[in-house]
Amino acid sequence: MFGQVFVKNNQYKLKGNFHHLTPNTPIRNADDGWKLLGVTNPRDMTYMHSYGGEAIFFESLSQGKLLATRCDGQGCDSQGIIYQPFRIHCPDCLGKNTVIDMTDNAKKTAKIHTFMVCERSGAFNLLNKPIKFINIEFAGVATILMSYLSIGEPSFGMRVVPIFKTSGPTFTILDLSWVPEGTKVEQLPEGFSF
Amino acid sequence: MITFSKQQLKIPRLQRPVYLVTAGQSKFDRAFPDKRTEELCIDAFTMAAKLLDISPAELKRSIHTCYYGHFADHFGDQLLGESVIHDRLGLDPLGNVGVKTGGATGGSTIWEAMKAVASGYSDCVLAMGWERMDEVPTDEGNFLISCAADKDWESPLGHIYTGYYAVMAQRYWQIFGKSEESFRRTLAEISVKHHGYARFNPFAHAPMKITVDDVLKSPVIAYPLRALDCCLMSVGAACTILCDEDTAFKLTKNTKNKPLRIWVAAGSHSLRPADRQHMEIPLLPHETADQYKDLGERFPGGDRYPGFTGFLAARMAAYYGYGMTGITNPLEDLDVVELHDAFTISDVQTYEDVGLRPYGYGRDYVESGDCYHTNPHTGKPGKLPSNLSGGLIGCMHSVGATGIMQTFEIATHIWNRWEEFHGDEKIWKDFNREKPSDWTNLQVVGAKRGMAISHAGVGSHVTSTILMDPDHLIKKDA
Numbered sequence: 207m208f209g210q211v212f213v214k215n216n217q218y219k220l221k222g223n224f225h226h227l228t229p230n231t232p233i234r235n236a237d238d239g240w241k242l243l244g245v246t247n248p249r250d251m252t253y254m255h256s257y258g259g260e261a262i263f264f265e266s267l268s269q270g271k272l273l274a275t276r277c278d279g280q281g282c283d284s285q286g287i288i289y290q291p292f293r294i295h296c297p298d299c300l301g302k303n304t305v306i307d308m309t310d311n312a313k314k315t316a317k318i319h320t321f322m323v324c325e326r327s328g329a330f331n332l333l334n335k336p337i338k339f340i341n342i343e344f345a346g347v348a349t350i351l352m353s354y355l356s357i358g359e360p361s362f363g364m365r366v367v368p369i370f371k372t373s374g375p376t377f378t379i380l381d382l383s384w385v386p387e388g389t390k391v392e393q394l395p396e397g398f399s400f
Numbered sequence: 401m402i403t404f405s406k407q408q409l410k411i412p413r414l415q416r417p418v419y420l421v422t423a424g425q426s427k428f429d430r431a432f433p434d435k436r437t438e439e440l441c442i443d444a445f446t447m448a449a450k451l452l453d454i455s456p457a458e459l460k461r462s463i464h465t466c467y468y469g470h471f472a473d474h475f476g477d478q479l480l481g482e483s484v485i486h487d488r489l490g491l492d493p494l495g496n497v498g499v500k501t502g503g504a505t506g507g508s509t510i511w512e513a514m515k516a517v518a519s520g521y522s523d524c525v526l527a528m529g530w531e532r533m534d535e536v537p538t539d540e541g542n543f544l545i546s547c548a549a550d551k552d553w554e555s556p557l558g559h560i561y562t563g564y565y566a567v568m569a570q571r572y573w574q575i576f577g578k579s580e581e582s583f584r585r586t587l588a589e590i591s592v593k594h595h596g597y598a599r600f601n602p603f604a605h606a607p608m609k610i611t612v613d614d615v616l617k618s619p620v621i622a623y624p625l626r627a628l629d630c631c632l633m634s635v636g637a638a639c640t641i642l643c644d645e646d647t648a649f650k651l652t653k654n655t656k657n658k659p660l661r662i663w664v665a666a667g668s669h670s671l672r673p674a675d676r677q678h679m680e681i682p683l684l685p686h687e688t689a690d691q692y693k694d695l696g697e698r699f700p701g702g703d704r705y706p707g708f709t710g711f712l713a714a715r716m717a718a719y720y721g722y723g724m725t726g727i728t729n730p731l732e733d734l735d736v737v738e739l740h741d742a743f744t745i746s747d748v749q750t751y752e753d754v755g756l757r758p759y760g761y762g763r764d765y766v767e768s769g770d771c772y773h774t775n776p777h778t779g780k781p782g783k784l785p786s787n788l789s790g791g792l793i794g795c796m797h798s799v800g801a802t803g804i805m806q807t808f809e810i811a812t813h814i815w816n817r818w819e820e821f822h823g824d825e826k827i828w829k830d831f832n833r834e835k836p837s838d839w840t841n842l843q844v845v846g847a848k849r850g851m852a853i854s855h856a857g858v859g860s861h862v863t864s865t866i867l868m869d870p871d872h873l874i875k876k877d878a
Contacts, residue, residue, distance in 0.1 A: 322566030322570050350708075
């Protein structure tokens, strides 16, 4: 059973296997009489990571909502600035930002600021290759979000709309993706909806 | 929007002059199945002692504090690796501390070492850096490097750092490269240059005689960046020794190493480029606000700064560094530079950030031939040669050591000892590498001042390390 975690009384409660034992094996030199050079150190671990104040963002993706935050600090130089990526605290006054729903804004104004097409990935990548990275700008938002395009070929200034993995969500940033404006619902990848 | 207070723009001032007296490095390679990290560090330290014509034991007797740069514990699977190296170097019970700022770790390590001497805490300090990137397969290595992006917002997107630079390359190419194929070829020329210079460096990991077309035909990693646009994943170590004036002159007496004045400055910016809000361009001494007023007209889309085309951290490191040393125009005041060419595109971006060209015109530094040891258009010395070591693309990116390797390279030019350390047949033979028949001496004749740029993440931390012959300072009271 994969390791599973829940929290009770503010403590992590663990179920299942969190590490798997695999023996070390020797590394030998084929060019020098198979003399010993070292050993492998296999290790399979599961981390327990808290989203903290960003948890609501990741939960909301699974509900088809794109949340952002805004500084409402009185007198702060950044008052009124909207942050996407979601920032828990204002980087100026360090006050707690207000959480806002910017799903409609994203549907109406999102466009590609820059992009690239990634043919290779690191280990543990879960996205299909080639991965189409896109950086998205929104009207009235000070920052530019990094995400990925699920359908079509990216181009500068292209209008895109968000889609959400509402069926079988991963509760990671991969639950948010984008498609060209005008994409039909039946074209969406499995598990995603507008 | 970032704005600066007067205090934040204060030019740093050292309480006393700091000198670099020696440096050393190991061989760099993709893997060392037959060597432990400590062996590589001892190789580097032994070389540093040899440059002063003393034994490692004699050099150790002068050292008071140690700074160790090691970016990624998870690569080597060893926490407190600093303690292991410190012990194996036989430097206990001196105080030591580990420094970690991603790709800028080497530069940051020297930054800390400089402050220890400048403050009077120590008279002689070791700055040593290394990286052990061969203990996992390459794809897992790429995963581990991608952990230096935001783990919730960026790393899951492919787990590959090249991707995070490719979006910058795409944007820069569109705006400042005007989508011209010639700009893409200029990027490729950087790779040809750096792999080519690596051929004359016995320490280098990836010497190659290649053409622009070879780069353009190499496998796509993250379009538009291809395999030969990318830096290496290397193993190796490098070190340097910084001292106060008395110790510096004592240690270098009757040696070929002249003590060199050293200054290090640093800047930073958000880990996620996503968070970088538009701001006014901080100006370097040779720039005016007027020259950027119509940047968006000359290059549509180029008016967002730093956006995905500039590195504010590099600009700030240059601002502080130039202020400390009196540099008013780096192209005129410096003789040689080593820049952090993690990718061909970031090399071009950095030309602008550190003021070798104005924003929007970085490509001209390559296309003019200024960046070469010998300008290919004129056959005369390049105006400000860069990355004669081969840089991160051709020589190495053994992360914690990189900024120190760059500093070593700059120092060898100012000492006029470059040929000695790169042309010596014995070094080539010891490293089991063949010296090319067309080996060329890349010593920058008459070099008196140089700079190394050390850079992390997608511009999260950047340091500028400036070295000068003490008889050729720009600002006498620096």
